[in-house]
Amino acid sequence: MIKGMLICSLFFLTFSIFAIIYRLVKGPSAPDRIQALDALGINIISGVAIFSVLLGNTGFFEFILLIGILSFIGTIAFARYIERGVVIERKHSE
Amino acid sequence: MQLLHLMILLPFLFVVFIPFLYRRFNSQLHTGWFVLFIPLILLLYLVTFIPKVSNGNTIFVSMPWIPSYHIDFTIHMDGLSLLFGLLIAGIGTLVVLYSIYYLSKQREALHNFYVYLLLFMGAMMGLVFSDNIFVLYVFWEMTSISSFLLIAYWYERDKSRYGAQKSMLITIFGGLAMLAGLIMLSMISDTYSIREMVSGNRVTAFTSHDLFIPAMILILVGAFTKSAQFPFSIWLPDAMEAPTPISAYLHSATMVKAGIYLVARLTPVFGGAYEWFWLVTGVGLVTLLYGSINAVRQTDLKALLAYSTISQLGLIMSLLGLGSAALYYGLGDEAAVYAIAVFAAIFHLVNHSTFKGCLFMVVGIIDHETGTRDIRRLGGLMHFMPISFTLTIIGGFAMAGLPPFNGFLSKEMFFAAVINVIKMDFVYNNFIGTLIPVLAWIASAFTFVYCMILIFKTFKGKNKVPKVEKPIHEAPMGMLIPPLILGLLVILIFMFPNVLSAYILQPAWSGVLPELAEKGKLQIEISAWHGLNTELWMTIGVIVVGTILYLTLRKWYRVYLIYPEAATLNRLYDNALKIMELFSRRITDRYMTGYIRDYLVYIFVFIVVMVGGSLWLFDGFVYTPSMDAPVNIYEVSLVIAMVISALTVLLSKSRMTAVISVGALGFFVSFFFVLFRAPDLALTQLVVETVTTVLFLLCFYHLPQFKKEMSHLRFKVSNALISIAVGIVVTSVALSANGTRLFPSISSYYEDAYVLAGAKNVVNAILVDFRGIDTMLEILVLTIAGLGVYILIKLRLSGRGRDKNEEAK
Numbered sequence: 001m002i003k004g005m006l007i008c009s010l011f012f013l014t015f016s017i018f019a020i021i022y023r024l025v026k027g028p029s030a031p032d033r034i035q036a037l038d039a040l041g042i043n044i045i046s047g048v049a050i051f052s053v054l055l056g057n058t059g060f061f062e063f064i065l066l067i068g069i070l071s072f073i074g075t076i077a078f079a080r081y082i083e084r085g086v087v088i089e090r091k092h093s094e
Numbered sequence: 095m096q097l098l099h100l101m102i103l104l105p106f107l108f109v110v111f112i113p114f115l116y117r118r119f120n121s122q123l124h125t126g127w128f129v130l131f132i133p134l135i136l137l138l139y140l141v142t143f144i145p146k147v148s149n150g151n152t153i154f155v156s157m158p159w160i161p162s163y164h165i166d167f168t169i170h171m172d173g174l175s176l177l178f179g180l181l182i183a184g185i186g187t188l189v190v191l192y193s194i195y196y197l198s199k200q201r202e203a204l205h206n207f208y209v210y211l212l213l214f215m216g217a218m219m220g221l222v223f224s225d226n227i228f229v230l231y232v233f234w235e236m237t238s239i240s241s242f243l244l245i246a247y248w249y250e251r252d253k254s255r256y257g258a259q260k261s262m263l264i265t266i267f268g269g270l271a272m273l274a275g276l277i278m279l280s281m282i283s284d285t286y287s288i289r290e291m292v293s294g295n296r297v298t299a300f301t302s303h304d305l306f307i308p309a310m311i312l313i314l315v316g317a318f319t320k321s322a323q324f325p326f327s328i329w330l331p332d333a334m335e336a337p338t339p340i341s342a343y344l345h346s347a348t349m350v351k352a353g354i355y356l357v358a359r360l361t362p363v364f365g366g367a368y369e370w371f372w373l374v375t376g377v378g379l380v381t382l383l384y385g386s387i388n389a390v391r392q393t394d395l396k397a398l399l400a401y402s403t404i405s406q407l408g409l410i411m412s413l414l415g416l417g418s419a420a421l422y423y424g425l426g427d428e429a430a431v432y433a434i435a436v437f438a439a440i441f442h443l444v445n446h447s448t449f450k451g452c453l454f455m456v457v458g459i460i461d462h463e464t465g466t467r468d469i470r471r472l473g474g475l476m477h478f479m480p481i482s483f484t485l486t487i488i489g490g491f492a493m494a495g496l497p498p499f500n501g502f503l504s505k506e507m508f509f510a511a512v513i514n515v516i517k518m519d520f521v522y523n524n525f526i527g528t529l530i531p532v533l534a535w536i537a538s539a540f541t542f543v544y545c546m547i548l549i550f551k552t553f554k555g556k557n558k559v560p561k562v563e564k565p566i567h568e569a570p571m572g573m574l575i576p577p578l579i580l581g582l583l584v585i586l587i588f589m590f591p592n593v594l595s596a597y598i599l600q601p602a603w604s605g606v607l608p609e610l611a612e613k614g615k616l617q618i619e620i621s622a623w624h625g626l627n628t629e630l631w632m633t634i635g636v637i638v639v640g641t642i643l644y645l646t647l648r649k650w651y652r653v654y655l656i657y658p659e660a661a662t663l664n665r666l667y668d669n670a671l672k673i674m675e676l677f678s679r680r681i682t683d684r685y686m687t688g689y690i691r692d693y694l695v696y697i698f699v700f701i702v703v704m705v706g707g708s709l710w711l712f713d714g715f716v717y718t719p720s721m722d723a724p725v726n727i728y729e730v731s732l733v734i735a736m737v738i739s740a741l742t743v744l745l746s747k748s749r750m751t752a753v754i755s756v757g758a759l760g761f762f763v764s765f766f767f768v769l770f771r772a773p774d775l776a777l778t779q780l781v782v783e784t785v786t787t788v789l790f791l792l793c794f795y796h797l798p799q800f801k802k803e804m805s806h807l808r809f810k811v812s813n814a815l816i817s818i819a820v821g822i823v824v825t826s827v828a829l830s831a832n833g834t835r836l837f838p839s840i841s842s843y844y845e846d847a848y849v850l851a852g853a854k855n856v857v858n859a860i861l862v863d864f865r866g867i868d869t870m871l872e873i874l875v876l877t878i879a880g881l882g883v884y885i886l887i888k889l890r891l892s893g894r895g896r897d898k899n900e901e902a903k
Contacts, residue, residue: 037754
C-alpha cells in the first residue's frame with residue numbers, strides 16, 4: 001500500500017522535474033531558468049527522501065540537508081549576479 | 095691500459111695543457127713548439143714497431159671500456175694500421191712544424207688551433223688502431239667533429255662556416271650510415287672485433303647472409319663520404335677554407351684516407367663479392383675521372399689541389415676494388431696477380447700523402463708570400479722562389495706520374511692493375527670491364543694537364559708583380575723544411591722503393607689480404623724499369639697527349655663552359671638543403687596552426703582512429719546483455735532529463751543558460767549517485783557542483799565587455815562528426831569492458847573494513863586507510879591549485895608593467 005503510494009508520488013515528481021526542465025530549456029529569461037534550477041533542487045530533495053524510504057536507508061539524509069543549503073546558496077549567487085553583476089563584491093576602499 | 099693505449103690517448107691528454115701553455119708562454123714562444131713533441135714522440139714510438147710488424151707479427155692489446163657490452167678499447171697493430179699510424183704521426187710532425195711558421199703568434203688563436211689539431215690526431219690514431227668496431231666508430235666521429243672545428247677555424251668568415259657545415263653534414267651522414275652498417279656486420283659475424291671477423295672461415299659464411307649487401311652498401315657510404323668519393327666529394331673543395339696546414343694534413347694526407355683505410359680493412363670481409371668489386375672500383379674510377387677533369391678548370395690553387403686529391407683518392411679506391419678480385423679467386427696463383435692492385439693502392443696512398451702534403455705546403459707558402467692563390471694573378475715566381483719551384487716540380491711531377499718520382503712507380507702499377515682486370519673472367523668481354531683501362535688512361539691525361547697548370551702557370555710566364563700585394567721573396571727556412579722533407583721522401587721512395595716495400599708496404603699488404611699472406615703469395619719487387627711493356631706505352635701516351643692538351647688549353651677550355659653551372663653537384667646540394675628546409679617549414683606551418691581547437695581535433699581523431707580502429711580490427715567489441723543489471727524506470731527518466739540538459743548546454747545561445755544547465759546536470763549526476771547508493775559521492779558531487787557554478791559566475795565578471803560571444807555556437811560538421819565518433823568509440827569501449835570481465839572484483843576484501851580498519855564507512859576507509867596515499871596526493875593537488883590561483887591573481891607582473899607603460903603614454 002505505502003509502496004504504491006510512494007511510487008505514485010515518484011511518478012508525479014518525475015513529471016514535475018520534466019516540467020522544470022522544460023522551463024530550464026525554454027525559459028525566456030535568466031531568472032526563469034534560475035527559478036527552475038532552484039525548484040529542481042527542491043524536487044531532488046523530495047525525490048531522495050522518497051528513495052530513502054523505499055530503500056529503507058538513512059544514509060541519504062545528510063544529502064537532503066546539504067542540497068537544501070546549496071540550492072539556496074546557488075540561487076543567491078545567481079540572484080546577486082543578476083542584480084549587481086558580481087557575486088562577491090570588493091571593498092571600495094581600493 | 096698499456097703503453098699503446100697511452101700513445102693513442104697522449105694527444106687527448108696533452109690537449110688539456112695547451113690553453114695553459116698558450117696563456118703562460120705564447121708571448122715568448124710559439125705554442126706550436128710544445129705541440130711538436132707529441133707527434134714526434136708518437137712517430138718515434140711507432141718506428142720501434144716496424145721490425146716486429148715487418149716480420150709478420152701483430153700486436154694485440156685490450157683495455158676494458160664497457161665490458162658488459164663487450165665493447166673494449168682494443169688495439170690491433172698490423173702492417174696496415176702501422177702504415178697509417180706512421181703517416182699520421184709523420185706528416186703530423188711536419189704539419190705542426192709548418193704551422194709554427196705559417197700561423198702568426200700574435201694574430202691567431204693558437205690554443206684553439208692546436209687543441210683541435212691534437213684532438214684530430216688522437217682520433218685518427220684511435221681510428222686506425224682500433225679493433226672494436228664501435229670504438230672505431232667513436233674515433234671516426236671524433237675526426238669528423240675535429241675536422242669541422244678546424245675547417246671553421248676562421249669562424250668569422252662566411253665561407254669557412256659554410257664549408258664546415260657542409261663537410262659536417264656529409265661526413266656525419268656517412269658516419270651514421272656506417273654505424274648502421276657496422277651494427278649489421280656485427281650481427282652477421284656475431285663479433286665486434288674486426289680481427290675476428292677477418293680471421294677463420296667466417297668470410298665465406300657471410301655472403302649468404304641477408305644483411306650482407308645492406309651492410310656492405312652502408313659501410314661503403316660511410317667510407318665514400320669520408321674519402322670524398324663521387325658523389326660525396328663536394329665537401330672537400332669547400333673544406334679548403336681551412337688554414338693550409340690543415341688542408342695539407344686532414345684533407346690530403348690523413349682524414350680523407352680514413353675511408354680508404356676502412357675499405358682496405360674490410361676487404362677480407364666483403365672482398366670477393368661482385369657487388370664490392372663493382373661498387374668500389376666503379377665509384378673509384380668515376381671519382382678519379384670527375385676529380386681530374388674538374389681540377390683542370392679550377393683557378394684557385396687549393397681548389398685545384400682539392401680536386402686532385404679527390405681524383406687521387408678515387409684512384410686508390412679503384413685499386414682497392416680491383417684488388418678485391420684476388421679474394422674472388424680464393425688462394426690460387428691467379429689471386430696473386432690481382433693482389434698486386436692492393437699493393438699499388440697502398441703504395442700510391444703513401445706516395446700521395448708525401449707529394450700532396452708537399453704541394454699543399456708549397457701552395458700555403460705562395461699564399462703566405464704573395465697574398466693570393468689565384469692562378470690568374472700568379473706567374474713568373476720561379477726566380478723569386480726557387481726552392482718552392484723545385485718542390486712544386488717534385489710534387490707535381492710525382493702527381494703526374496713521371497720518373498724519377500715515386501708517383502711514376504705507383505702509376506705504372508695502377509696501369510698494370512687496370513690492364514690485368516680485362517683478363518678477369520667476370521669482366522672478360524664485358525663492355526664496362528674493357529672501359530676501365532680507357533677511363534683510367536683519360537683520367538691520367540687530365541691529371542698530367544692539371545699538374546702542368548699547377549707548376550707552370552704559377553712559376554713560369556710573365557711576372558705579374560704589380561698585381562701582387564707584397565714584395566715577393568722566398569719563404570723562411572722553417573716553413574720550407576717540412577715540404578723539403580716530403581720532397582726528399584718523394585725522390586727517396588723512387589730510388590729505393592724496395593726498402594719501403596719490405597718494411598712497411600708488404601706488411602700493410604698482408605694486413606689487407608691476410609689469407610694470401612699466410613700462403614706466402616704476396617711477394618713483389620718494384621723496379622723503375624721493367625721493359626717496354628703496355629704500361630710504359632700508356633705512360634708515354636699520357637705524357638704526349640697531356641702535353642698537347644696543356645699547350646692547347648686555351649682552345650678547348652671553352653668545353654668547360656658548355657657544362658651548365660646549374661647542373662653541378664654543389665648546386666644540387668645547396669638546392670636540396672634549401673628545399674628540405676622550405677618543405678619542413680611548410681609542413682610544420684601547416685599542422686602547427688597555433689589553435690588549440692586544431693590540436694584537439696588531432697588528439698580526438700587519433701583516439702578515434704587508434705582505439706576505434708583497433709576495436710574494429712581485432713574484433714574487440716563485445717556486448718553481453720547477461721552481464722547488465724536490470725534497468726528501472728527512474729534511471730531511464732533521469733537519463734532523459736540529463737540528455738536534455740546536456741543538449742541545452744550545447745545548443746544554448748547565452749553563457750548564462752549554459753551555466754545554469756551545467757548546474758542542473760550536476761544535480762542530476764548527484765541524484766544518480768543516490769540511485770546507485772553512493773551517498774558520499776553524492777554529497778561531494780553536489781558541493782563541487784555548486785562551487786563550480788559560483789566560479790563560473792565569478793568568471794563572467796572578468797570576461798571582456800566587448801565582443802561578448804552571445805551568438806550561437808558555430809556549427810561545424812567535422813567537429814560534430816568527430817565528437818559523435820568519440821562518443822561512439824568511448825561508449826563501445828565501455829560496453830565491451832563491461833562485457834568482458836577477466837577476473838572477479840577484489841572489493842569483497844574491503845567489505846571487512848570494520849575488522850581491518852575499524853571503519854563502518856567502506857568508502858572513507860578506502861580513502862584514508864587502505865589507499866591513503868592517493869588521498870594525500872589529491873590533497874596536494876588541491877593545495878597546488880589553490881596556490882596557483884592565488885599566484886595567478888596576485889602576481890600579475892607583466893600586466894602591471896603594461897598598465898604603467900600605458901599610463902606613461
